Amino acid sequence: xxxxxxxxxxxxxxxxxxxxxxxxxxxxxxxxxxxxxxxxxxxxxxxxxxxxxxxxxxxxxxxxxxxxxxxxxxxxxxxxxxxxxxxxxxxxxxxxxxxxxxxxxxxxxxxxxxxxxxxxxxxxxxxxxxxxxxxxxxxxxxxxxxxxxxxxxxxxxxxxxxxxxxxxxxxxxxxxxxxxxxxxxxxxxxxxxxxxxxxxxxxxxxxxxxxxxxxxxxxxxxxxxxxxxxxxxxxxxxxxxxxxxxxxxxxxxxxxxxxxxxxxxxxxxxxxxxxxxxxxxxxxxxxxxxxxxxxxxxxxxxxxxxxxxxxxxxxxxxxxxxxxxxxxxxxxxxxxxxxxxxxxxxxxxxxxxxxxxxxxxxxxxxxxxxxxxxxxxxxxxxxxxxxxxxxxxxxxxxxxxxxxxxxxxxxxxxxxxxxxxxxxxxxxxxxxxxxxxxxxxxxxxxxxxxxxxxxxxxxxxxxxxx
Amino acid sequence: xxxxxxxxxxxxxxxxxxxxxxxxxxxxxxxxxxxxxxxxxxxxxxxxxxxxxxxxxxxxxxxxxxxxxxxxxxxxxxxxxxxxxxxxxxxxxxxxxxxxxxxxxxxxxxxxxxxxxxxxxxxxxxxxxxxxxxxxxxxxxxxxxxxxxxxxxxxxxxxxxxxxxxxxxxxxxxxxxxxxxxxxxxxxxxxxxxxxxxxxxxxxxxxxxxxxxxxxxxxxxxxxxxxxxxxxxxxxxxxxxxxxxxxxxxxxxxxxxxxxxxxxxxxxxxxxxx
Numbered sequence: 001x002x003x004x005x006x007x008x009x010x011x012x013x014x015x016x017x018x019x020x021x022x023x024x025x026x027x028x029x030x031x032x033x034x035x036x037x038x039x040x041x042x043x044x045x046x047x048x049x050x051x052x053x054x055x056x057x058x059x060x061x062x063x064x065x066x067x068x069x070x071x072x073x074x075x076x077x078x079x080x081x082x083x084x085x086x087x088x089x090x091x092x093x094x095x096x097x098x099x100x101x102x103x104x105x106x107x108x109x110x111x112x113x114x115x116x117x118x119x120x121x122x123x124x125x126x127x128x129x130x131x132x133x134x135x136x137x138x139x140x141x142x143x144x145x146x147x148x149x150x151x152x153x154x155x156x157x158x159x160x161x162x163x164x165x166x167x168x169x170x171x172x173x174x175x176x177x178x179x180x181x182x183x184x185x186x187x188x189x190x191x192x193x194x195x196x197x198x199x200x201x202x203x204x205x206x207x208x209x210x211x212x213x214x215x216x217x218x219x220x221x222x223x224x225x226x227x228x229x230x231x232x233x234x235x236x237x238x239x240x241x242x243x244x245x246x247x248x249x250x251x252x253x254x255x256x257x258x259x260x261x262x263x264x265x266x267x268x269x270x271x272x273x274x275x276x277x278x279x280x281x282x283x284x285x286x287x288x289x290x291x292x293x294x295x296x297x298x299x300x301x302x303x304x305x306x307x308x309x310x311x312x313x314x315x316x317x318x319x320x321x322x323x324x325x326x327x328x329x330x331x332x333x334x335x336x337x338x339x340x341x342x343x344x345x346x347x348x349x350x351x352x353x354x355x356x357x358x359x360x361x362x363x364x365x366x367x368x369x370x371x372x373x374x375x376x377x378x379x380x381x382x383x384x385x386x387x388x389x390x391x392x393x394x395x396x397x398x399x400x401x402x403x404x405x406x407x408x409x410x411x412x413x414x415x416x417x418x419x420x421x422x423x424x425x426x427x428x429x430x431x432x433x434x435x436x437x438x439x440x441x442x443x444x445x446x447x448x449x450x451x452x453x454x455x456x457x458x459x460x461x462x463x464x465x466x
Numbered sequence: 467x468x469x470x471x472x473x474x475x476x477x478x479x480x481x482x483x484x485x486x487x488x489x490x491x492x493x494x495x496x497x498x499x500x501x502x503x504x505x506x507x508x509x510x511x512x513x514x515x516x517x518x519x520x521x522x523x524x525x526x527x528x529x530x531x532x533x534x535x536x537x538x539x540x541x542x543x544x545x546x547x548x549x550x551x552x553x554x555x556x557x558x559x560x561x562x563x564x565x566x567x568x569x570x571x572x573x574x575x576x577x578x579x580x581x582x583x584x585x586x587x588x589x590x591x592x593x594x595x596x597x598x599x600x601x602x603x604x605x606x607x608x609x610x611x612x613x614x615x616x617x618x619x620x621x622x623x624x625x626x627x628x629x630x631x632x633x634x635x636x637x638x639x640x641x642x643x644x645x646x647x648x649x650x651x652x653x654x655x656x657x658x659x660x661x662x663x664x665x666x667x668x669x670x671x672x673x674x675x676x677x678x679x680x681x682x683x684x685x686x687x688x689x690x691x692x693x694x695x696x697x698x699x700x701x702x703x704x705x706x707x708x709x710x711x712x713x714x715x716x717x718x719x720x721x722x723x724x725x726x727x728x729x730x731x732x733x734x735x736x737x738x739x740x
Contacts, residue, residue: 177511214551214552216554240687244701246701251724268510277508279728279731279734279735353720
């Protein structure tokens with residue numbers, strides 16, 4: 001193995017990125033990926049710590065120093081295998097994880113210099129493998145037991161991926177017409193190309209995972225019957241229900257939930273309309289309400305659909321924005337204007353009920369609350385109107401109640417999330433497990449993957465002891 | 467692996483019926499439920515009511531009027547062809563209770579198709595159904611025999627008098643009301659404007675009125691809120707909380723404005739039909 005570099009000797013390798021000017025006009029991916037030379041160089045920055053704190057920050061427990069060691073040796077395909085031992089979706093995670101609050105936040109190099117670019121290396125390795133190798137057939141003895149996974153988002157896919165390796169017969173049910181959940185309908189092409197998700201799903205299919213689309217479990221298939229038909233069930237149904245603001249004007253034409261806007265554009269491909277049949281209106285001035293990743297995805301989508309002005313309206317300041325740093329920077333480079341300390345009061349329409357403006361209350365930050373976050377307080381009498389013709393609401397989502405409503409044995413919290421055992425992911429119902437956003441509320445892809453893995457372990461434990 | 471069309475009938479120039487193989491949906495559907503279909507790889511998702519179902523051969527029946535690009539494309543399909551995606555049964559089933567008075571079922575044009583399973587369900591549960599079928603002209607009066615089979619009495623009217631009586635469904639409602647027989651519930655399904663005027667009239671008569679709303683939908687499972695409607699002071703997602711609501715509480719003007727949101731794009735899309 002080549003010797004690791006001295007601390008701070010090599011600067012963090014910058015990811016080559018398409019210029020804001022160019023990328024504003026299309027939906028192609030923004031970063032173009034490390035070159036082999038860059039990956040080799042970046043890998044040398046890892047100190048191969050005896051106690052790798054980075055791994056503690058990774059919900060999928062990727063063997064980070066080991067895979068980076070293999071990258072440093074130029075053994076890119078082995079590095080990919082190493083990651084896939086614990087993470088079935090590295091091409092997605094390398095791109096969409098908020099590494100700055102997970103693995104990279106704990107990187108020792110980052111204490112004094114920039115942390116090792118773990119996410120970028122993961123992305124490089126996954127991309128290299130996709131281009132340079134064929135999927136190896138899974139060799140595992142079947143144990144004859146059947147598990148049903150409901151929901152084909154990151155949690156369900158991770159759970160299915162682990163169970164198939166353990167010899168289970170796995171069937172995944174998905175309500176939409178496409179596999180991938182938020183990876184397909186939520187996260188835009190410019191951040192996560194859909195062919196990468198399709199590729200990872202294809203690999204799961206080759207491993208033997210069966211997929212049934214257009215099945216709304218609990219409706220087109222009876223949940224009680226499913227429970228009887230399978231030895232265990234995993235609920236990875238996500239948190240897909242959009243939260244609205246309950247302010248006047250929310251029903252006007254031109255007001256969307258981010259889920260609707262992004263589903264039209266990503267899942268239905270409406271940015272190619274009329275080449276595809278689903279339309280999306282190309283608005284001129286758009287306000288996006290919220291400060292998370294979904295808000296960033298929505299505002300950058302509006303930019304690409306040709307809007308002249310796009311605003312993020314957020315009630316706190318830049319420091320509190322919950323979105324990934326990289327996406328905030330990308331949005332700023334692409335010309336999105338941030339209106340901090342503004343809370344929406346009302347959406348104003350014209351005589352035809354089309355949006356013409358959003359009325360906002362100017363805020364200031366008060367004392368920190370119990371969570372240590374400074375609470376935004378209205379500055380009395382300071383109201384500001386922002387002229388827009390569309391408003392996209394991205395203030396959060398909650399779990400879909402479709403199944404819980406029909407199955408009273410499934411205990412849920414006040415927030416609508418499934419009550420689960422923290423170690424195994426088992427719900428209040430025998431043999432039924434849950435994870436991802438359905439059990440924790442809207443969170444991240446990697447946490448969903450971690451939950452899916454935990455439930456696979458829980459299901460295996462449950463069925464082996466039975 | 468699509469959903470096969472096993473029967474197809476053209477009922478008039480633009481109205482057609484299809485029976486599609488979808489056993490899971492046929493088995494679980496109830497009156498009031500609908501499906502979402504997608505024709506092909508580039509297709510959009512469109513809601514359609516399940517007009518009838520047969521659990522023996524696992525088929526559902528859909529009735530459609532060609533009103534734009536996707537319905538025109540659907541109409542081109544023949545027996546043996548497949549629809550790529552069919553999802554359902556979606557929405558809340560119709561609330562059926564035993565009434566001592568008549569259930570007045572009012573259908574406007576292709577709205578008779580979603581009305582049929584509801585009227586049928588009332589009929590099967592021992593309620594006395596009186597039906598009013600109305601349309602612009604004769605070609606749009608559909609499912610007359612199916613409705614007559616489950617109705618005590620059936621009144622038919624057209625705007626131009628080309629079939630049945632000349633007049634609007636509201637004229638027929640007036641007539642039934644004035645005859646004095648107790649009306650326990652009115653169910654009205656058709657264009658939003660028709661439902662609006664029916665609700666206005668029945669409000670005067672103080673008759674409980676159920677309408678089935680038809681806002682724009684995408685997923686149909688409650689994840690986007692595109693189909694949201696204002697019912698009283700509450701926001702409701704028609705796909706999971708409806709599509710049936712109390713007609714006296716629905717904001718029909720708002721519904722109609724939101725239905726027209728994509729007029730320009732719809733036109734652009736229909737240009738592809740040549």
